[in-house]
Amino acid sequence: MADMDRLSRDFFDRNTVIVAKELLGKRLVRVEDGNRLAGYIVETEAYRGEEDLGCHARAGLTQRTSIMYGSPGHAYVYFTYGMHWMLNFVTEPKGFPAAVLIRGILPCEGMDIISNRRKGQPFPRWADGPAKLCQALNITGSLNGTDLCAPNSALFIENGLPQDKISNNHVKVSSRIGLFSVPEPWKSIPWRFVLQMEVNNEPAGR
Template structure:
């Protein structure tokens, strides 16, 4: 019955894979025109650090990935394919450049706002992908480097009802086939809630 409990620095200051697992069921909240527009996190991916070949941090410190060196709980938002903003949350103790990608949401509050922003699409296409959900919640480069642990800002994450292990599924990450090789392929990097129709496909 916890309500509107903001996730703080300590939550994010852990191994990115633990944070990813625990973000399932949490609620991403966006304040738009004074209203709460939110979704339950149903799919995530972890990107570790310089030893993870698929991670941006693998290249070392660059202008783009600089936010990953901020304190845990900051947003790392970047543009892919010239068109889609992707939202990550910085994890691990500060100085270790790791992050979790928010891949899919189940719409909760402000569904009329989301529907308007995703006009012409069906409910299941509103937020079922990392590029879709940023459009649905109006998340962009303007939110890069934002501290998500600050109460009542533009964007933050609240604790939700914990998803039991029996409902958690894992698998390889999506969209980077040629980068991922052993031993990383044998480890869990993507988590989602079983049977949830808002998971990307």
């Protein structure tokens, strides 16, 4: 039953760092024109609260950050560097601004569409970056605010790999990427999680 596989709001309504780690191995699903595009989440980062000077919420409540102050289980999609979209999931109770940045997925469904959008790149590197996966799954600002827990949502998460099947030995923890002018301790806080997967050089099931 695919619907029982979908993560509910309770999953996101927890400490952001725990959610970021437990999102590893889950399956991100994008429904577009009736097609399922999907991939296993392999890299995440936690951004947590106004005191986290790496988090957009350091600026307080603004039009852009308001989604992070809302209910957990919604998509926060923002535009940066004049050309790239980034996908995040809002976490923690309403009123506390926090989100998990999805930094990489391993595509597993909709391979033809994804590979066409990522021309020139070899599998499994079609979506190994926060902007790359948004391009691969056609995620833009129109999906900002999407409720991941609503029926018929264009974006949601499925259980994917069972949590107890992911050994801590396969999860690499490090500081977050790209925070050049962010002061310590936020610059080095170990809130990045990477799932080390064994991957063939060819997509499965083709």
